[in-house]
Amino acid sequence: xxxxxxxxxxxxxxxxxxxxxxxxxxxxxxxxxxxxxxxxxxxxxxxxxxxxxxxxxxxxxxxxxxxxxxxxxxxxxxxxxxxxxxxxxxxxxxxxxxxxxxxxxxxxxxxxxxxxxxxxxxxxxxxxxxxxxxxxxxxxxxxxxxxxxxxxxxxxxxxxxxxxxxxxxxxxxxxxxxxxxxxxxxxxxxxxxxxxxxxxxxxxxxxxxxxxxxxxxxxxxxxxxxxxxxxxxxxxxxxxxxxxxxxxxxxxxxxxxxxxxxxxxxxxxxxxxxxxxxxxxxxxxxxxxxxxxxxxxxxxxxxxxxxxxxxxxxxxxxxxxxxxxxxxxxxxxxxxxxxxxxxxxxxxxxxxxxxxxxxxxxxxxxxxxxxxxxxxxxxxxxxxxxxxxxxxxxxxxxxxxxxxxxxxxxxx
Amino acid sequence: xxxxxxxxxxxxxxxxxxxxxxxxxxxxxxxxxxxxxxxxxxxxxxxxxxxxxxxxxxxxxxxxxxxxxxxxxxxxxxxxxxxxxxxxxxxxxxxxxxxxxxxxxxxxxxxxxxxxxxxxxxxxxxxxxxxxxxxxxxxxxxxxxxxxxxxxxxxxxxxxxxxxxxxxxxxxxxxxxxxxxxxxxxxxxxxxxxxxxxxxxx
Numbered sequence: 001x002x003x004x005x006x007x008x009x010x011x012x013x014x015x016x017x018x019x020x021x022x023x024x025x026x027x028x029x030x031x032x033x034x035x036x037x038x039x040x041x042x043x044x045x046x047x048x049x050x051x052x053x054x055x056x057x058x059x060x061x062x063x064x065x066x067x068x069x070x071x072x073x074x075x076x077x078x079x080x081x082x083x084x085x086x087x088x089x090x091x092x093x094x095x096x097x098x099x100x101x102x103x104x105x106x107x108x109x110x111x112x113x114x115x116x117x118x119x120x121x122x123x124x125x126x127x128x129x130x131x132x133x134x135x136x137x138x139x140x141x142x143x144x145x146x147x148x149x150x151x152x153x154x155x156x157x158x159x160x161x162x163x164x165x166x167x168x169x170x171x172x173x174x175x176x177x178x179x180x181x182x183x184x185x186x187x188x189x190x191x192x193x194x195x196x197x198x199x200x201x202x203x204x205x206x207x208x209x210x211x212x213x214x215x216x217x218x219x220x221x222x223x224x225x226x227x228x229x230x231x232x233x234x235x236x237x238x239x240x241x242x243x244x245x246x247x248x249x250x251x252x253x254x255x256x257x258x259x260x261x262x263x264x265x266x267x268x269x270x271x272x273x274x275x276x277x278x279x280x281x282x283x284x285x286x287x288x289x290x291x292x293x294x295x296x297x298x299x300x301x302x303x304x305x306x307x308x309x310x311x312x313x314x315x316x317x318x319x320x321x322x323x324x325x326x327x328x329x330x331x332x333x334x335x336x337x338x339x340x341x342x343x344x345x346x347x348x349x350x351x352x353x354x355x356x357x358x359x360x361x362x363x364x365x366x367x368x369x370x371x372x373x374x375x376x377x378x379x380x381x382x383x384x385x386x387x388x389x390x391x392x393x394x395x396x397x398x399x400x401x402x403x404x405x406x407x408x409x410x411x412x
Numbered sequence: 413x414x415x416x417x418x419x420x421x422x423x424x425x426x427x428x429x430x431x432x433x434x435x436x437x438x439x440x441x442x443x444x445x446x447x448x449x450x451x452x453x454x455x456x457x458x459x460x461x462x463x464x465x466x467x468x469x470x471x472x473x474x475x476x477x478x479x480x481x482x483x484x485x486x487x488x489x490x491x492x493x494x495x496x497x498x499x500x501x502x503x504x505x506x507x508x509x510x511x512x513x514x515x516x517x518x519x520x521x522x523x524x525x526x527x528x529x530x531x532x533x534x535x536x537x538x539x540x541x542x543x544x545x546x547x548x549x550x551x552x553x554x555x556x557x558x559x560x561x562x563x564x565x566x567x568x569x570x571x572x573x574x575x576x577x578x579x580x581x582x583x584x585x586x587x588x589x590x591x592x593x594x595x596x597x598x599x600x601x602x603x604x605x606x607x608x609x610x611x612x613x614x
Binding site for chain 2: 003004005006007009010012016017019020021023024025027028311314315347350351354355357358
């Protein structure tokens with residue numbers, strides 16, 4: 001009974017294929033995100049929407065009533081906003097940009113001439129900015145330094161508002177204007193008042209070298225975040241100096257307004273630097289101390305060329321070979337340490353951990369697990385960082401890395 | 413091979429970020445094979461739009477679960493076979509696939525290429541009519557092995573059964589078809605009873 005190749009397949013016409021493709025593309029993102037079948041009957045979808053709407057409404061009411069001194073997320077209005085987060089992180093959603101500030105940070109947001117001006121008085125802010133197209137740019141002003149952005153992800157650290165400025169770009173490109181001199185920063189690059197343009201990886205390496213000894217337990221004291229209406233409605237335009245004295249553009253707050261509108265007595269002014277810029281500095285220092293295994297030496301100094309060589313090895317060798325594993329890992333190391341490209345490094349690592357799951361007990365796999373902890377947790381000690389640490393500590397609970405990973409999982 | 417493997421990994425990563433272009437690329441890369449596989453199992457394109465859509469949506473829904481142990485193509489085929497199994501189970505075993513040609517009423521056939529094509533079409537219709545009487549598991553095993561050309565081991569992996577169980581299903585299906593062919597000259601002519609596959613000999 002020979003039937004192979006004897007039953008011709010009737011092809012589907014282009015129109016049918018196009019329709020199928022359109023439906024799949026529309027449903028795929030949703031299905032992948034929700035982890036459940038996206039193809040349901042219309043009634044189920046309608047019912048689902050109705051239930052979701054009611055749930056969101058109830059959650060919103062409950063959340064509003066129960067809101068405490070936790071992380072604040074407010075939408076900035078057209079009027080200037082003064083944000084001061086004393087003991088906690090604050091997040092401000094501007095619609096076209098999100099600003100997350102570390103504890104002990106203060107900044108003012110205004111919208112002069114269609115642009116956005118973030119005048120940083122002290123502390124550190126991290127921004128995710130959507131492409132602004134033809135609109136005026138978003139400017140972060142820290143003293144006499146302007147960081148101009150058209151759409152990217154970066155952070156600006158102004159410490160206590162009197163010293164150096166530290167700008168780090170993780171996605172896109174920004175321009176830094178300092179003392180009328182402009183510097184262009186790409187992803188993976190940093191700029192500091194003292195050092196000028198430098199790779200993020202280099203800054204991290206220096207920080208690791210200069211870091212003091214290990215500290216105690218990680219403790220984050222959550223304080224109040226205040227959102228203050230501006231007293232002066234006219235903000236400074238982005239092309240003019242924002243203030244005098246320390247160079248800050250933020251107005252010192254005199255009264256406090258909570259999101260609900262109740263006014264409270266003025267908060268006492270704190271000393272210049274009551275808390276470190278990042279409450280997880282100590283934890284990050286410990287992470288940096290656990291050195292990662294170096295990338296394979298392929299005789300290339302340029303990162304891009306080295307990655308090309310690693311890919312050659314990955315493609316040449318047998319699927320699960322040890323050398324292929326080392327080359328694959330080396331791509332992630334290069335992306336993280338030499339290019340400072342966190343997202344690419346994480347994508348590569350996810351691919352590595354899936355592909356070489358058969359080598360789970362190997363040293364290389366352990367290195368990859370740790371590298372993922374390092375990449376995620378140096379970016380932010382958040383849930384994804386803790387998950388990476390948990391995955392590591394489940395496999396390798398012993399040793400100094402296991403101890404650090406365990407601390408990460410217990411961090412708040 | 414390894415290059416394709418890495419490409420698959422990178423493509424899946426892009427899909428997981430929700431990139432529509434990656435979704436489209438994955439679909440276009442695999443749709444031909446999945447369609448052919450489903451067509452050979454079912455014998456027609458009637459509900460193919462829904463089946464392809466179901467299969468690929470399940471692929472994208474479960475993409476995070478692909479651990480890169482099997483090739484992406486094999487993994488997608490497994491999803492497609494599950495969709496086909498569910499379709500066959502829900503549809504019922506006795507619903508005929510195609511209207512059979514009535515032997516008595518059929519017009520006298522001319523000799524020549526047109527006639528042989530018609531004979532082949534009739535033979536295919538009769539074959540799938542017999543397959544409609546099989547259980548979904550037996551039909552899948554038989555079509556994947558005998559028509560789609562997969563080895564017994566591959567077929568067993570796709571249907572999630574042991575090699576022995578799969579062999580047995582293929583053998584039983586073949587016996588059933590041979591029995592039908594003994595009473596049906598058109599089907600008998602379509603099948604080639606001399607080329608027995610040693611791999612599934614009982």
